[in-house]
Amino acid sequence: MIERLENSELEISKKIRSVFQVSYKIEAKLLNATNFPTLKRPLEDYIKSNTSFYGYSKNRELAGVIEIDYNSHHTLIRSLVVNPLFF
Numbered sequence: 001m002i003e004r005l006e007n008s009e010l011e012i013s014k015k016i017r018s019v020f021q022v023s024y025k026i027e028a029k030l031l032n033a034t035n036f037p038t039l040k041r042p043l044e045d046y047i048k049s050n051t052s053f054y055g056y057s058k059n060r061e062l063a064g065v066i067e068i069d070y071n072s073h074h075t076l077i078r079s080l081v082v083n084p085l086f087f
Helices: 010-031 043-047
Strands: 002-005 052-058 061-070 075-082
Touching: 002 010, 010 043, 010 052, 010 061, 010 075
Parallel strands: none
Antiparallel strands: 002 052, 052 061, 061 075
8 A cells, every 4th residue: 555654753764764775775786886875864864854755565564665745836756765575
């Protein structure tokens, strides 16, 4: 089920960040990147973010997260990550 994730809640933000971390670690490895700024994004940035997060859960596991920014003129996908267990 896809649902809006309340990133202002600490435990929810921890789950969001966890999916971002495991996904981006693989991306950094595939790109052979030694400095991957998205892996350095602190938990506080997720908690205080003004963007919206939506997640897809399967068997109560957060399988994927999309981070979007929107207004009356456009919707911008900031990030889209998938937990490697669900690749």
